[in-house]
Amino acid sequence: MPAITLPDGSVRRFDGPVTGTEVAASIGPGLARAALAMKLDGQLVDLSRSIEDDAAIVFVTRKDPDALGMIRHDTAHVLAEAVQSLYPGTQVTIGPSIENGFYYDFARNEPFTPEDFPAIEARMREIIGRNAAFEREVWDRDEAIAFFETKGERYKAELIRDLPGTETITMYKQGDWIDLCRGPHMRGTGDVGTAFKLQKVAGAYWRGDHRNPMLTRIYGTAWRDQKELDAYLQQLEEAERRDHRRLGREMDLFHIQEEAAGSIFWHPKGWKLYRAAESYVRRRQDAAGYVEVKTPQLVDRVLWERSGHWDKYREHMFVAHVEDEKRTLALKPMNCPCHVQIFNHGLRSYRELPLRMAEFGACHRYEPSGALHGIMRVRGFTQDDAHIFCTPDQIADETAKFVDLLSSVYRDFGFDSFRVKFADRPDERAGDDATWDRAEGALREACAMAGVEYELNPGEGAFYGPKLEFVLRDAIGRDWQCGTLQVDFVLPDRLDASYIADDSSRQRPVMLHRAILGSFERFLGILIEQYAGRFPLWLAPVQLVVASIVTDAEPYAEEVAEAFRARGLSVVVDGRNEKINAKIREHSLQHVPIIAVVGRKEAEGRTVALRRLGGQAQEVLSLAEALDGLALEAMPPDIVRSATPNR
């Protein structure tokens, strides 16, 4: 005698078990048509599920947020059926919904190509047109294994074998096609709709493990309707336009070439941007009580052996040999062991702690070829690195200070939000469990104190300690770890760092490894995409173009440019024999923030006509006014703040 509570609080009573479909029908034909699934006491289930006890249900229709995931999951099933009917012998594995779409991993000797997509999509439309109901069946575990094994579906059989014994084995049927699936699904294949598109093929290791065979993955996207799909596809195109690799070429910021794969040639404009970011971070760190150092590029392997890096990362290190040296030198892949050398040079007192040692440290790592990505993932990069040597009870305070600094820096660069992940102990690690308990505990406590909200990233910590990862997202939707804070009790021990405590005893400091931008290369890549090349004035590599209209105005144009340069702006004069329209167009396409147009009028009146990127309006100012105004506007945000203490 189930009593069903609906979202409006009303209760409907039924004489016996009912399905969601029946409940919806009892409420009205409109709902019966619209309901795709239901939330049964908060859990998303099939509409056909029978309800035997009192329950609260919420119907899920196409406009609900939950519907999207179901549409995508169901589309993946339809894809799998289509592929198996077109390419017999292909084994199915898994096919989840993901952000913006879905994928399905297939095992087949011959890989798919995008040329196969039209045929597959056509077959998918047929399957959707048939609108076969998704039927849920509970199977016996051994029967299910035997079923898939006879069909030659060894991946599915393996999946079932590895499911915990308590798990109910459910199968979903859509017409003649049947698949192992946890569900839930919508009513039938017709509910998928037509707003889907196969996007790309890719290799993917079975169960994400590189020791396993590689499967062929087909990625697709699916939406509620064509309008949503079109909007998404358009968004992808726009993302492509702001790809840092494209903008880097178009704006002449940097290039990468074969002879130095994974290393960046910074061009004058790119380097200007780089230096603006570097100077800014240096000022912020100076102000935050850091001392800056510079340590060697080439360091004897014995130091890396002591630190533990040689053992764990040898194959990712660039090693240098010279004819008459017996030593093996390695290009530093990180700065921490070098910083400990400076810390160890002389006797340290507890009075010096916390000692915040910063370095714009150029590092090299032999990254796997497939990992390289524009300037975001490279083999030669520079970290805005620092190590804070402190006592255990300073960890929380230093963490809070660091998070404050990082948030403020990110805000100044235009990132108002970012994600924080807490990565705890990995399987392969240095240090005993007690040390890890201590380090993780300290970091957790520090987060609580600093009010940092994070998601857990289990097992992803550094080998010497747990870490906070500060994650930013690029234009194409990929997440990148930029900032980090790592608590380390291990390295100080391995490299024998110590200080004299207030009771004259010798103590080990704790090291906090931290970076705000992470690497300049990666951060600038994301920054380029964040602004789509249209940088705020303080970061723009060319801040002002003075464009002359007629040759007569050129001497004045040069004078204007000189005057702005004297105020610290980066200025280019465009005195070419081109129409002003052409000049405006070209510099606008180059994303120059401000164009000062000067013709006879301006030369005579000693004014400038300013035109801002993205606008059509022009603002005519006296040269003196313009100089003051733009000089102020071009100030980095931290300098603006220090000049105006009330802000």
Added chain:
RNA sequence: GCCGACAUAGCUCAGGGGUAGAGCAACUGAUUCGUAAUCAGUAGGUCCUCGGUUCAAUUCCGAGUGUCGGCACCA
């Protein structure tokens, strides 16, 4: 590193077993023009590298390198 695709002028791209083409950019000349493309002309290539097949390879085949999309990796 693994799976797949791709590599032709500075850029975007077309082409195809008989040593290559467009648009934009560049250069030269004319034009001196008021807020997103002035006109005309000129020049520009180891068709990624190495090997193989062939009378002949930039084109077909193989290997390598790099890039791109994923996966794995990321101190």
